Amino acid sequence: MTPQRVTLITLGVSDLDLARAFYAALGWVARDETPGASFYQMNGAVLGLFGRTALAADQGRPGAALGTGAMTLAQNFATTAEVDAAYLAALAAGATGLKAPESVFWGGYSGYYADPDGHVWELAMNPFWALADDGSLTLP
Protein backbone atom coordinates (compact mmCIF):
# COMPACT_ATOMS: atom_id res chain seq x y z
CA MET A 1 0.00 0.00 0.00
CA THR A 2 1.24 3.46 -0.84
CA PRO A 3 0.55 6.48 1.30
CA GLN A 4 -2.06 8.87 -0.05
CA ARG A 5 0.25 11.77 -0.71
CA VAL A 6 2.43 13.66 -3.16
CA THR A 7 5.61 15.22 -1.81
CA LEU A 8 7.24 16.42 -5.03
CA ILE A 9 5.83 17.48 -8.39
CA THR A 10 8.50 17.63 -11.08
CA LEU A 11 8.03 19.63 -14.27
CA GLY A 12 10.29 18.51 -17.10
CA VAL A 13 11.37 21.64 -18.97
CA SER A 14 13.18 22.18 -22.25
CA ASP A 15 15.02 25.33 -21.12
CA LEU A 16 15.65 25.55 -17.39
CA ASP A 17 16.57 29.25 -17.43
CA LEU A 18 13.40 30.10 -19.31
CA ALA A 19 11.26 28.07 -16.92
CA ARG A 20 12.96 29.65 -13.91
CA ALA A 21 12.28 33.10 -15.36
CA PHE A 22 8.63 32.27 -15.91
CA TYR A 23 8.06 31.08 -12.35
CA ALA A 24 10.04 34.03 -11.02
CA ALA A 25 7.75 36.32 -13.00
CA LEU A 26 4.81 34.59 -11.32
CA GLY A 27 6.38 35.54 -8.00
CA TRP A 28 7.73 32.12 -7.04
CA VAL A 29 10.96 32.01 -5.05
CA ALA A 30 13.17 28.90 -5.16
CA ARG A 31 14.28 27.48 -1.84
CA ASP A 32 17.06 25.45 -3.46
CA GLU A 33 18.76 25.68 -6.82
CA THR A 34 21.39 23.46 -8.39
CA PRO A 35 22.84 23.76 -11.91
CA GLY A 36 20.23 21.29 -13.12
CA ALA A 37 17.18 21.88 -10.98
CA SER A 38 15.14 24.38 -8.97
CA PHE A 39 12.94 23.51 -6.02
CA TYR A 40 10.08 25.60 -4.65
CA GLN A 41 8.50 25.02 -1.25
CA MET A 42 4.73 24.77 -1.35
CA ASN A 43 2.10 23.78 1.23
CA GLY A 44 3.64 20.54 2.49
CA ALA A 45 5.06 19.56 -0.87
CA VAL A 46 7.69 20.78 -3.32
CA LEU A 47 7.56 21.82 -6.97
CA GLY A 48 10.70 21.03 -8.97
CA LEU A 49 11.92 22.19 -12.36
CA PHE A 50 14.21 19.68 -14.04
CA GLY A 51 15.44 19.33 -17.61
CA ARG A 52 13.11 17.23 -19.71
CA THR A 53 15.98 15.20 -21.19
CA ALA A 54 17.37 14.49 -17.74
CA LEU A 55 13.90 13.58 -16.50
CA ALA A 56 13.44 11.04 -19.31
CA ALA A 57 16.82 9.49 -18.45
CA ASP A 58 15.96 9.46 -14.75
CA GLN A 59 12.73 7.64 -15.59
CA GLY A 60 14.76 4.94 -17.29
CA ARG A 61 13.64 5.85 -20.79
CA PRO A 62 16.16 8.29 -22.27
CA GLY A 63 14.97 9.97 -25.43
CA ALA A 64 11.34 9.09 -24.86
CA ALA A 65 8.55 11.52 -25.73
CA LEU A 66 7.27 11.81 -22.20
CA GLY A 67 3.73 12.99 -22.87
CA THR A 68 1.89 13.22 -19.59
CA GLY A 69 5.06 11.90 -17.90
CA ALA A 70 6.77 15.25 -18.46
CA MET A 71 5.01 16.18 -15.23
CA THR A 72 5.85 13.60 -12.57
CA LEU A 73 4.40 13.03 -9.11
CA ALA A 74 6.74 11.76 -6.43
CA GLN A 75 6.20 10.08 -3.11
CA ASN A 76 9.12 10.41 -0.75
CA PHE A 77 9.90 7.80 1.87
CA ALA A 78 12.27 7.60 4.79
CA THR A 79 13.93 4.33 3.77
CA THR A 80 14.91 2.39 0.65
CA ALA A 81 12.91 -0.56 1.95
CA GLU A 82 9.75 1.53 1.83
CA VAL A 83 10.57 2.58 -1.73
CA ASP A 84 11.03 -1.04 -2.75
CA ALA A 85 7.78 -2.08 -1.07
CA ALA A 86 5.82 0.72 -2.73
CA TYR A 87 7.25 -0.18 -6.13
CA LEU A 88 6.27 -3.83 -5.75
CA ALA A 89 2.81 -2.81 -4.53
CA ALA A 90 2.35 -0.62 -7.60
CA LEU A 91 3.35 -3.43 -9.95
CA ALA A 92 0.97 -5.75 -8.13
CA ALA A 93 -1.80 -3.18 -8.64
CA GLY A 94 -1.18 -3.20 -12.38
CA ALA A 95 1.30 -0.36 -12.82
CA THR A 96 3.84 -0.43 -15.63
CA GLY A 97 7.33 -0.41 -14.21
CA LEU A 98 9.57 2.19 -15.81
CA LYS A 99 12.64 1.90 -13.63
CA ALA A 100 13.10 -0.41 -10.68
CA PRO A 101 14.33 1.51 -7.63
CA GLU A 102 18.08 2.03 -7.60
CA SER A 103 20.68 4.37 -6.18
CA VAL A 104 20.81 7.57 -8.20
CA PHE A 105 23.40 10.23 -8.95
CA TRP A 106 22.05 12.84 -6.53
CA GLY A 107 22.67 10.58 -3.58
CA GLY A 108 19.24 9.09 -3.13
CA TYR A 109 17.32 6.05 -4.26
CA SER A 110 14.39 6.10 -6.64
CA GLY A 111 12.21 4.22 -9.08
CA TYR A 112 9.40 5.10 -11.44
CA TYR A 113 6.16 3.54 -12.61
CA ALA A 114 3.27 4.57 -14.83
CA ASP A 115 -0.41 4.23 -13.98
CA PRO A 116 -2.88 2.80 -16.53
CA ASP A 117 -3.05 6.17 -18.32
CA GLY A 118 0.70 6.67 -18.43
CA HIS A 119 0.79 9.15 -15.54
CA VAL A 120 4.19 8.81 -13.97
CA TRP A 121 4.92 8.35 -10.29
CA GLU A 122 8.35 8.43 -8.72
CA LEU A 123 9.11 6.65 -5.45
CA ALA A 124 12.14 8.10 -3.72
CA MET A 125 14.27 8.17 -0.62
CA ASN A 126 16.20 11.42 -0.41
CA PRO A 127 18.61 11.41 2.55
CA PHE A 128 18.79 15.21 2.44
CA TRP A 129 15.04 15.74 2.72
CA ALA A 130 13.42 14.71 5.99
CA LEU A 131 9.69 14.04 6.04
CA ALA A 132 7.41 15.36 8.76
CA ASP A 133 5.40 12.90 10.82
CA ASP A 134 2.36 13.56 8.62
CA GLY A 135 4.36 12.73 5.50
CA SER A 136 4.60 16.32 4.32
CA LEU A 137 7.87 17.70 2.99
CA THR A 138 9.53 20.96 3.95
CA LEU A 139 12.85 21.68 2.29
CA PRO A 140 15.85 22.18 4.60
Next chain:
Amino acid sequence: MTPQRVTLITLGVSDLDLARAFYAALGWVARDETPGASFYQMNGAVLGLFGRTALAADQGRPGAALGTGAMTLAQNFATTAEVDAAYLAALAAGATGLKAPESVFWGGYSGYYADPDGHVWELAMNPFWALADDGSLTLP
Protein backbone atom coordinates in the same frame (compact mmCIF):
# COMPACT_ATOMS: atom_id res chain seq x y z
CA MET B 1 1.53 37.17 -8.17
CA THR B 2 0.29 33.66 -7.58
CA PRO B 3 0.59 31.81 -4.30
CA GLN B 4 3.29 29.16 -4.19
CA ARG B 5 1.00 26.19 -3.85
CA VAL B 6 -0.90 23.38 -5.53
CA THR B 7 -4.26 22.43 -4.07
CA LEU B 8 -5.50 19.94 -6.66
CA ILE B 9 -3.72 17.60 -9.05
CA THR B 10 -6.02 16.26 -11.75
CA LEU B 11 -5.21 13.12 -13.71
CA GLY B 12 -7.05 12.89 -17.01
CA VAL B 13 -7.97 9.24 -17.52
CA SER B 14 -9.37 7.32 -20.46
CA ASP B 15 -11.42 4.90 -18.35
CA LEU B 16 -12.54 6.23 -15.01
CA ASP B 17 -13.55 2.85 -13.59
CA LEU B 18 -10.17 1.37 -14.52
CA ALA B 19 -8.32 4.27 -12.95
CA ARG B 20 -10.43 4.05 -9.80
CA ALA B 21 -9.67 0.33 -9.58
CA PHE B 22 -5.94 0.96 -9.95
CA TYR B 23 -5.79 3.56 -7.17
CA ALA B 24 -8.02 1.38 -4.99
CA ALA B 25 -5.57 -1.48 -5.52
CA LEU B 26 -2.81 0.91 -4.36
CA GLY B 27 -4.81 1.40 -1.19
CA TRP B 28 -6.18 4.86 -1.92
CA VAL B 29 -9.64 5.70 -0.60
CA ALA B 30 -11.71 8.40 -2.28
CA ARG B 31 -13.22 11.06 -0.04
CA ASP B 32 -15.69 12.14 -2.70
CA GLU B 33 -16.95 10.47 -5.86
CA THR B 34 -19.30 11.77 -8.53
CA PRO B 35 -20.32 9.96 -11.73
CA GLY B 36 -17.48 11.75 -13.54
CA ALA B 37 -14.75 12.21 -10.98
CA SER B 38 -13.05 10.84 -7.86
CA PHE B 39 -11.22 12.94 -5.29
CA TYR B 40 -8.61 11.69 -2.82
CA GLN B 41 -7.50 13.69 0.20
CA MET B 42 -3.72 13.99 0.48
CA ASN B 43 -1.44 16.06 2.71
CA GLY B 44 -3.03 19.49 2.29
CA ALA B 45 -3.96 18.91 -1.33
CA VAL B 46 -6.29 16.70 -3.34
CA LEU B 47 -5.74 14.22 -6.18
CA GLY B 48 -8.55 14.00 -8.69
CA LEU B 49 -9.37 11.50 -11.42
CA PHE B 50 -11.35 13.00 -14.28
CA GLY B 51 -12.12 11.79 -17.78
CA ARG B 52 -9.47 12.89 -20.27
CA THR B 53 -12.09 14.00 -22.81
CA ALA B 54 -13.88 16.06 -20.19
CA LEU B 55 -10.56 17.52 -19.01
CA ALA B 56 -9.69 18.63 -22.54
CA ALA B 57 -13.08 20.29 -22.86
CA ASP B 58 -12.73 21.92 -19.44
CA GLN B 59 -9.35 23.31 -20.54
CA GLY B 60 -11.09 24.99 -23.47
CA ARG B 61 -9.56 22.71 -26.07
CA PRO B 62 -11.93 19.80 -26.72
CA GLY B 63 -10.39 16.99 -28.70
CA ALA B 64 -6.82 18.13 -28.07
CA ALA B 65 -4.03 15.64 -27.49
CA LEU B 66 -3.22 16.91 -24.02
CA GLY B 67 0.34 15.64 -23.69
CA THR B 68 1.73 16.87 -20.39
CA GLY B 69 -1.58 18.69 -19.86
CA ALA B 70 -3.29 15.36 -19.17
CA MET B 71 -1.99 15.94 -15.65
CA THR B 72 -3.09 19.36 -14.44
CA LEU B 73 -2.08 21.38 -11.39
CA ALA B 74 -4.70 23.59 -9.82
CA GLN B 75 -4.53 26.53 -7.49
CA ASN B 76 -7.75 27.14 -5.59
CA PHE B 77 -8.77 30.59 -4.45
CA ALA B 78 -11.51 31.93 -2.20
CA THR B 79 -12.92 34.42 -4.71
CA THR B 80 -13.44 34.84 -8.44
CA ALA B 81 -11.54 38.13 -8.27
CA GLU B 82 -8.44 36.26 -7.09
CA VAL B 83 -8.84 33.78 -9.95
CA ASP B 84 -9.06 36.63 -12.45
CA ALA B 85 -6.02 38.37 -10.96
CA ALA B 86 -3.94 35.19 -11.01
CA TYR B 87 -4.91 34.54 -14.63
CA LEU B 88 -3.88 38.04 -15.70
CA ALA B 89 -0.63 37.73 -13.76
CA ALA B 90 0.15 34.46 -15.52
CA LEU B 91 -0.47 35.98 -18.94
CA ALA B 92 1.73 38.92 -17.99
CA ALA B 93 4.47 36.45 -17.00
CA GLY B 94 4.34 34.88 -20.44
CA ALA B 95 1.85 32.05 -19.97
CA THR B 96 -0.31 30.86 -22.85
CA GLY B 97 -3.95 31.35 -22.00
CA LEU B 98 -6.04 28.25 -22.64
CA LYS B 99 -9.36 29.34 -21.18
CA ALA B 100 -10.11 32.67 -19.56
CA PRO B 101 -11.79 32.16 -16.18
CA GLU B 102 -15.52 31.61 -16.42
CA SER B 103 -18.36 30.02 -14.48
CA VAL B 104 -18.32 26.26 -14.97
CA PHE B 105 -20.86 23.46 -14.86
CA TRP B 106 -19.92 22.15 -11.41
CA GLY B 107 -20.84 25.44 -9.78
CA GLY B 108 -17.44 27.06 -9.57
CA TYR B 109 -15.31 29.41 -11.62
CA SER B 110 -12.12 28.43 -13.36
CA GLY B 111 -9.57 29.16 -16.06
CA TYR B 112 -6.50 27.44 -17.47
CA TYR B 113 -3.11 28.47 -18.77
CA ALA B 114 0.01 26.67 -19.96
CA ASP B 115 3.56 27.45 -18.86
CA PRO B 116 6.39 27.74 -21.43
CA ASP B 117 6.68 23.93 -21.60
CA GLY B 118 2.96 23.32 -21.97
CA HIS B 119 2.44 22.30 -18.35
CA VAL B 120 -1.14 23.17 -17.52
CA TRP B 121 -2.31 25.11 -14.49
CA GLU B 122 -5.92 25.61 -13.48
CA LEU B 123 -7.03 28.57 -11.39
CA ALA B 124 -10.30 27.90 -9.62
CA MET B 125 -12.81 29.08 -7.08
CA ASN B 126 -14.84 26.18 -5.76
CA PRO B 127 -17.62 27.38 -3.43
CA PHE B 128 -17.89 23.87 -1.94
CA TRP B 129 -14.22 23.62 -0.99
CA ALA B 130 -13.00 25.99 1.72
CA LEU B 131 -9.28 26.69 1.96
CA ALA B 132 -7.39 26.70 5.24
CA ASP B 133 -5.60 29.86 6.33
CA ASP B 134 -2.34 28.43 5.00
CA GLY B 135 -3.89 27.81 1.60
CA SER B 136 -4.08 24.06 2.01
CA LEU B 137 -7.19 22.15 1.00
CA THR B 138 -9.05 19.55 3.01
CA LEU B 139 -12.15 18.11 1.41
CA PRO B 140 -15.42 18.55 3.31
